[in-house]
Amino acid sequence: MRNLPHDTPLLSSASVLSDSWLRSQHYGLTRDDDYRPVAGHEQLGESRHQYDWIARYASPLLAQLAPQFRTRAGVLVLSDPGGMVLESTGNSGFLQRAELLALAPGNLWSEDARGTNAIGTALALGRYCEVSGKEHFLNRNAALFCAAMPVYSPRGELAGVIDISSPANLPWQDATHLLTRAAWQIEQHWVQKQITAGQVLVQLRQQDQPELAPFTHSLIFEDGILQGANSLACRDLGIQPQDFGQRHQDSIFANGVENGALTRARDNAWQVHIGRAQKQPGVTVPGKRPARPTPEPQTSFAPSGVNLEKALRVVNAGIALCINGETGCGKEYLAQQLYRQSKWATGNFVAINCAALPEHLIESELFGYMPGAFTGASSRGYAGKFREANGGMLFLDEIGDMPLVLQTRLLRVLQEKRVVPLGGNSAFPVDFSLVCATHRNLVEQVERGLFREDLLYRIQEFTVEIPPLRQWQGKNQFIEQLWCELGATARGIRLCQSVVRYLADCPWPGNVRQLLSQLKVLLALSDDGQTVTLDCLPATPVSSFGATSPASSQVAPSPSAPGMRELEAIRVCQGNMSDAAKHLGISRSTLYRRLEKKRA
Numbered sequence: 001m002r003n004l005p006h007d008t009p010l011l012s013s014a015s016v017l018s019d020s021w022l023r024s025q026h027y028g029l030t031r032d033d034d035y036r037p038v039a040g041h042e043q044l045g046e047s048r049h050q051y052d053w054i055a056r057y058a059s060p061l062l063a064q065l066a067p068q069f070r071t072r073a074g075v076l077v078l079s080d081p082g083g084m085v086l087e088s089t090g091n092s093g094f095l096q097r098a099e100l101l102a103l104a105p106g107n108l109w110s111e112d113a114r115g116t117n118a119i120g121t122a123l124a125l126g127r128y129c130e131v132s133g134k135e136h137f138l139n140r141n142a143a144l145f146c147a148a149m150p151v152y153s154p155r156g157e158l159a160g161v162i163d164i165s166s167p168a169n170l171p172w173q174d175a176t177h178l179l180t181r182a183a184w185q186i187e188q189h190w191v192q193k194q195i196t197a198g199q200v201l202v203q204l205r206q207q208d209q210p211e212l213a214p215f216t217h218s219l220i221f222e223d224g225i226l227q228g229a230n231s232l233a234c235r236d237l238g239i240q241p242q243d244f245g246q247r248h249q250d251s252i253f254a255n256g257v258e259n260g261a262l263t264r265a266r267d268n269a270w271q272v273h274i275g276r277a278q279k280q281p282g283v284t285v286p287g288k289r290p291a292r293p294t295p296e297p298q299t300s301f302a303p304s305g306v307n308l309e310k311a312l313r314v315v316n317a318g319i320a321l322c323i324n325g326e327t328g329c330g331k332e333y334l335a336q337q338l339y340r341q342s343k344w345a346t347g348n349f350v351a352i353n354c355a356a357l358p359e360h361l362i363e364s365e366l367f368g369y370m371p372g373a374f375t376g377a378s379s380r381g382y383a384g385k386f387r388e389a390n391g392g393m394l395f396l397d398e399i400g401d402m403p404l405v406l407q408t409r410l411l412r413v414l415q416e417k418r419v420v421p422l423g424g425n426s427a428f429p430v431d432f433s434l435v436c437a438t439h440r441n442l443v444e445q446v447e448r449g450l451f452r453e454d455l456l457y458r459i460q461e462f463t464v465e466i467p468p469l470r471q472w473q474g475k476n477q478f479i480e481q482l483w484c485e486l487g488a489t490a491r492g493i494r495l496c497q498s499v500v501r502y503l504a505d506c507p508w509p510g511n512v513r514q515l516l517s518q519l520k521v522l523l524a525l526s527d528d529g530q531t532v533t534l535d536c537l538p539a540t541p542v543s544s545f546g547a548t549s550p551a552s553s554q555v556a557p558s559p560s561a562p563g564m565r566e567l568e569a570i571r572v573c574q575g576n577m578s579d580a581a582k583h584l585g586i587s588r589s590t591l592y593r594r595l596e597k598k599r600a
């Protein structure tokens with residue numbers, strides 16, 4: 001096992017290179033050697049079988065990066081830990097025939113085979129490495145620029161590298177960024193898919209570091225012992241290769257996984273998610289599925305009634321997705337979830353609320369502009385949201401509110417996959433996943449002449465309907481998870497079951513947004529170690545029932561608020577709305593109606 005990745009990617013430096021050259025000489029190589037070691041088909045097949053992380057976790061990424069490699073001179077190469085090329089793809093037009101053959105599957109690029117080179121040296125050092133032109137030990141490789149980033153398995157073992165090779169006179173300037181993120185994405189998916197029955201997956205997301213937004217620090221525990229982690233977690237939580245199978249969770253999270261991780265979350269602006277693979281007969285756990293890439297384990301945070309796996313397949317296939325649902329039900333939340341799990345996660349997630357942008361700004365925001373394109377334009381120009389989203393996901397919220405003239409231009413971008421900035425003549429190619437959301441009925445908008453029919457078909461290639469929270473299954477569990485996520489568990493504050501049932505039965509017109517804000521208020525009003533009962537629900541003049549926005553509601557309706565009969569019945573029945581309705585001799589829907597009237 002080699003070093004785990006270091007904080008700062010290592011660029012070519014004199015001492016690193018001279019050490020590598022010394023090693024190359026030590027292997028008996030000379031600069032003029034022309035020997036090109038290539039493995040046979042059988043060996044290549046065996047290695048592909050053994051290192052199936054490439055087929056499982058790197059293929060979606062390769063598909064995503066492919067467009068970049070069509071328009072630039074460069075080849076993306078994946079190798080096993082012995083430096084054997086297992087896959088290569090991209091624009092190889094720049095390569096001489098000999099070099100072309102040298103980057104084909106089966107070629108060996110370990111340092112002992114070809115001297116100093118990015119693949120071999122990155123493997124030798126276990127770190128990111130760039131080697132350009134004559135820095136290569138063998139003269140025959142002097143026409144190449146190469147950058148390589150190691151990929152680690154969830155047990156901290158070096159699994160291979162991902163490499164970019166381009167002409168030495170056209171070095172791939174953003175290779176560090178691209179390869180680091182690509183390796184993180186592969187490692188993250190790998191850990192997430194590795195979890196087996198009875199194990200716990202802890203995922204921490206650092207909220208104050210936007211560049212890490214798509215990535216989580218992911219760790220797997222079994223019976224409290226660390227079983228796996230991605231290299232980000234190893235880097236930031238001080239995990240060493242020897243810790244796997246040995247280190248107890250308490251030495252990583254001082255108060256146990258749940259409390260410790262959540263304490264960390266509160267103190268350091270981390271967002272935490274803890275998932276479990278249950279030991280249930282007949283249940284296939286994600287890590288055990290053999291062939292096709294599977295989505296992450298569904299958690300209670302996936303909106304109820306939404307088939308995440310299907311939506312993810314659609315997004316990965318580059319099909320435009322339209323998410324419908326009432327306000328606050330989690331349309332943007334779902335888009336972000338899909339983005340993080342999709343092949344687009346190495347690009348940016350760019351969200352635009354079409355209803356909130358002044359009409360005259362939408363165009364420049366989306367399309368960008370050239371320097372001095374209009375009065376007040378920045379002298380440096382602006383790339384615009386379409387180009388910002390290139391390689392990632394563009395989330396257009398409230399698409400139904402987009403002005404007609406811009407709908408026409410949007411349609412053109414979606415069809416041509418090119419953007420011409422305001423005041424510019426040349427077009428920039430773009431490729432992103434498009435997810436739109438609206439609470440409007442777009443068909444009706446089309447009938448009223450407010451929305452282009454052709455754009456409707458283009459953005460609604462696949463539609464996902466998020467049901468309103470009141471119709472969700474498993475609300476009790478969802479509320480408890482949110483409660484835990486908000487930091488209640490870390491403070492020892494419990495919701496008693498009657499409160500959970502009571503909250504689960506509220507109609508929540510503001511959906512998850514409203515529920516969340518009410519839970520936050522309840523938490524702020526609770527003391528550490530307290531158990532929240534129905535009696536603890538504070539009286540408020542504003543009932544949440546029938547509220548249309550979170551701003552208009554403070555906390556869940558109190559049993560002591562005005563409208564006593566119904567609320568008292570709810571309290572007596574410990575929050576069970578069906579029992580309360582029976583108690584009053586009315587139907588559940590009548591009970592809800594009465595509560596709504598009381599609010600009015």
Ligand SMILES: Nc1ncnc2c1ncn2[C@@H]1O[C@H](COP(=O)(O)OP(=O)(O)OP(=O)(O)O)[C@@H](O)[C@H]1O
Pocket residue numbers: 300301302303325326327328329330331332333334397437439512513516
């Ligand atoms: N499934 C979920 N699990 C946890 N939190 C969620 C979930 N869905 C939504 N939320 C939270 O609820 C709030 C509202 O979600 P979001 O903004 O995605 O709703 P929306 O449907 O896009 O709303 P709008 O239509 O008003 O833009 C956010 O704080 C989001 O983080």
